[in-house]
Amino acid sequence: MTGTIENATMIKRGLAGLLVVMIIGAIFYALSPSPVPVDTEVIGEGSLRVTVDEEGKTRIKDVFVVSAPITGRVLRSPLEEGDIVESGQTTVAAIEPSPPPFLDLRSRRELQAQIEAAKASVDLAEAEVKRAEAELDFAEHDLERARSLSKKKVVSERVLQKASIEVETKSAALARAQANKILHERELETAIARLTGPEEDSPNSYAQSCCMAVKSPVSGRVLKVLKKSKQIVIQGTPLLEIGNPEQLELVVELLSADAVRVPIGAPAIVSAWGGGDLTAKVSRIEPAGFTKVSALGIEEQRVKVILDFDPAGLGEALQRLGHDYRVFVRIIIEDLQDVLVVPLGALFRVNDSWMVYVLQNGAAALRSIKLGQRNTEYAAVLDGLKKGDRVVLHPSDRITDGVDVVERAQSN
Numbered sequence: 146m147t148g149t150i151e152n153a154t155m156i157k158r159g160l161a162g163l164l165v166v167m168i169i170g171a172i173f174y175a176l177s178p179s180p181v182p183v184d185t186e187v188i189g190e191g192s193l194r195v196t197v198d199e200e201g202k203t204r205i206k207d208v209f210v211v212s213a214p215i216t217g218r219v220l221r222s223p224l225e226e227g228d229i230v231e232s233g234q235t236t237v238a239a240i241e242p243s244p245p246p247f248l249d250l251r252s253r254r255e256l257q258a259q260i261e262a263a264k265a266s267v268d269l270a271e272a273e274v275k276r277a278e279a280e281l282d283f284a285e286h287d288l289e290r291a292r293s294l295s296k297k298k299v300v301s302e303r304v305l306q307k308a309s310i311e312v313e314t315k316s317a318a319l320a321r322a323q324a325n326k327i328l329h330e331r332e333l334e335t336a337i338a339r340l341t342g343p344e345e346d347s348p349n350s351y352a353q354s355c356c357m358a359v360k361s362p363v364s365g366r367v368l369k370v371l372k373k374s375k376q377i378v379i380q381g382t383p384l385l386e387i388g389n390p391e392q393l394e395l396v397v398e399l400l401s402a403d404a405v406r407v408p409i410g411a412p413a414i415v416s417a418w419g420g421g422d423l424t425a426k427v428s429r430i431e432p433a434g435f436t437k438v439s440a441l442g443i444e445e446q447r448v449k450v451i452l453d454f455d456p457a458g459l460g461e462a463l464q465r466l467g468h469d470y471r472v473f474v475r476i477i478i479e480d481l482q483d484v485l486v487v488p489l490g491a492l493f494r495v496n497d498s499w500m501v502y503v504l505q506n507g508a509a510a511l512r513s514i515k516l517g518q519r520n521t522e523y524a525a526v527l528d529g530l531k532k533g534d535r536v537v538l539h540p541s542d543r544i545t546d547g548v549d550v551v552e553r554a555q556s557n
Contacts, residue, residue, distance in 0.1 A: 183552060188487055200472070204393070205388035212383050213382045214240075219372055234361070273325060368387060407476055423459065435449075486526065488536075489523065499516050
């Protein structure tokens with residue numbers, strides 16, 4: 146009976162010990178860190194296209210601005226945007242003289258007084274002409290008498306010469322009086338003309354021959370009509386813009402830091418214009434930059450990069466694209482083949498070094514790498530990784546060097 150009791154006691158103690166061990170194991174398992182689930186990608190070789198991406202716009206290479214050659218009143222434009230014009234043949238604008246200005250009361254009274262004074266001067270000139278005519282008539286009669294008496298030897302030759310000179314003098318005086326009369330008549334006309342105001346202007350005030358017809362300087366199409374309605378313009382006022390839509394180019398405003406990376410002749414892909422992708426190449430980079438404020442209010446230094454379309458691939462797009470159309474341009478500055486690439490999502494910075502976590506024996510290993518060119522998705526690996534390594538994508542703050550990880554999904 147005693148042995149049976151002792152055996153039961155030992156069994157109870159054994160079960161209690163086992164229970165304690167199980168509890169301790171459960172607590173240890175609960176407190177031990179579990180592997181962190183991660184996304185990974187295998188490092189391999191591939192192509193890497195490095196581009197500079199920016200919005201741009203199309204423009205006609207040579208846009209001609211037709212300006213008013215004189216000050217006057219330009220008539221309503223006979224052209225609309227898109228109309229075809231021929232060099233030296235198509236009339237793009239017609240300019241007639243400007244109407245006279247308004248006169249205030251004082252100016253009008255001054256001009257009326259000048260008219261009355263001019264009329265008086267004309268009357269005085271007419272009187273001078275009549276007097277000169279009478280004196281000339283009298284001098285001619287004296288000359289006739291002197292000639293008659295000279296033949297009879299009654300008067301000397303000197304008297305005859307004096308009478309002849311008197312006739313010439315009186316003839317000159319008459320001519321001067323007549324010229325003076327004409328002068329005052331023109332002054333009267335001028336004073337009357339200065340009194341003309343815009344209220345006396347009418348559509349039939351000017352003859353057709355007085356208008357200046359402005360011809361198109363080049364053949365092409367009308368891009369913009371800047372002065373559509375009839376109005377007063379001064380010399381040099383832009384009237385319209387003309388260009389050839391078949392001579393299109395691209396203008397892209399790049400950040401100066403990106404512009405220095407773009408070589409002349411670099412190929413480009415043009416998209417987001419309403420059709421399929423087009424090809425172009427960089428033809429010119431302007432040497433001077435300019436400051437532009439971004440949508441966020443940040444001042445940026447930008448440079449204009451000019452690209453020419455590839456005529457072989459333009460085709461029908463030429464009939465659909467026009468001046469100042471928005472496009473999206475990707476300029477290719479590097480097109481590498483068979484290079485080791487790493488996704489940008491696996492990269493992060495530690496001080497001045499690029500780092501990644503590499504999957505090794507179920508744990509994340511921190512590794513420093515050296516990068517080359519990169520685009521928006523991948524970067525070229527120069528050192529630190531080899532083909533076949535599996536890197537952790539988008540590592541969170543739970544991942545540290547040596548922590549256990551488990552792959553959530555694999556991609557090759």
